[in-house]
Amino acid sequence: MHILEVKVYFDCYMDYSFKIIFDQWLNSLYGRYSEHTVKAYSKDVTQFLQFLQRHLAATVTVSILQTLTVPSIRSWLSYRKEAYQVKSTGRAFSSVKMFFIFLQKHKHIQKSPFDVMRPPKTQKTLPRPLSQEQIFDMFENIPQLSDEPWVGLRDKAFFMLIYSVGLRINEALQLNQGCLISQALLIKGKGGKQRSVPFMETVRAALNNYLHLCPYAKGNNYPLFYGIKGGRFGVTTAERQLQRYRAIANLPESATPHALRHSCATHLIESSDDLRAVQELLGHASLSTTQIYTQVDKKKLLSTYLDVHPRSK
Template sequence: MGTLFPNGGPPMAMTDEDKARRACGALLSACAPDTAQAAEAWLARLAHERRLSAKTREAYARDLGQVMQILAAHLGGRPRLAELATLAPADVRAVLAVRRNAGAAPRSLVRLLAAARSFARHLEREGLGRVGPLAAIHAPKVPKGLPKPVTVADALALADPETRAGEAREPWILARDAAVIALLYGAGLRISEALGLTPKQIPKAGAEGRITVIGKGQKTRMVPLIAPVSAAIADYVALCPYDLPPDRPLFRGARGGPLSPRIVQLAVERMRGALGLPDSATPHALRHSFATHLLAQGGDLRAIQELLGHASLSTTQIYTALDDTALMRAYKAAHPRA
């Protein structure tokens, strides 16, 4: 009898590097040969000099690929470097209009422009031409919204495997999801950072300690691992039916491959329905909650910046505005003269 997995194991999910390579291939196929050669060098610079993550490189390649595809239709052929150098502001506006008409949000258009400008700077730096109109186009305004954290009680409920006790799922899967969510709220990790952990990074079962996290731009930081989070991970490891080699992903999918972020997102969606939470209660909202609750308890803003892995303090300062908003809401609700 044949086997479902002829190579001796379950199929592995596509990694971020795989997705980045796929987006790079789509970009190169949309360009004329000389432009494709320059784009490949640009992507290599993003990876090796700027040390951007595979996920960010995928987004850059995908956005620039869309620009090239639209220009190909606009120019009547795959764009060559000489043609890029003769673009007018109207050509760039036409690209944005196509994406806008396709339903792209302002944030997507800003990202698309950022990718195109990054590539243009690379061309100019290498002496391959200057795409001047990109600098003359103003990026669409993106409305700034505050993060929407959940309450302490709701965050704890989301991280509690008992919240899903009635679901027809294997105990190890419930323990796995609880451990990932505990890392998001208890350590402030991004979901990609949590799913990128390996067993050798985790302290002894149930013990407090520190973990080294690889964040955006391959930057590392040390994050404390408190006892409840460590215990949740230990519960998952004890129940997991798969071998967990030290250098392989800690969190596994139902078939043994690396756990997909989408599975965690779906688990949180199910729980927020059961708990009556709004759609804003996402896995990333737990990271916001980590920062907001620390700040509300008197946490130092600079320390919170380091724990979150923010490159700039200004990124972390958004939580001070959030805390002030909550404070004013409580004041107006409770003060007799409010």
């Protein structure tokens, strides 16, 4: 994402001096976060500024943000409550708060209404994993569902890789072909943190089968996954491909690339109680995040218990 694109988008919401400050904030994010994350943060702040312009009937300036009060932020949260999911609003709250912290750090404002506010409470929903049977059937059938043989093999290898070690979609997309020579994969995760994950031979074989037919350049520094036109395979295309396979195979709408990561975690928890190992594999900063998957397993256990226990009838 180029800053120029963001400038054009913001022209009608803030004055020139504010644009310069906003560009400085964006520049401070690059290198620390992925392009996908920076885009999400900028979108959240954009929507916040759009709201302020309408709410205050004025172009947004630093002076306006300096005098912003808690009631104004609560009005924004109330507006989002009607139009967005709670989880999305929680992320937006964090994004805008991060922007205000930047403004304070660089002496553009002295105080922030976010200093005395807590983020909206979010109800943690249990991830909906796919069954192992659903996943293996999908891997088996994907190559036959594509008109272009190498594309079918690419998609199979891509989704197998995500499921095998619970990668985030962006973690898989940023890999280069040089990773194939290693016994383990070095993954660059959220916040630039690196972790090493095992490289299953079945996945390595699927990747080699795909690359053998792939018509684009080979070499350690070239993308591991190519798009149809020779660029790096992208998030939107990957999600669209799985959506297409999902419809053909009659899989639930919950079958997304991220659901494969959830499924990996859930299936590992079902067969092992080593939460620390699963935490390291997934790259979770907090063990509490990994513990969500133990709740999924307990829910399954309760369902099975009620089905088979003679006193539950």
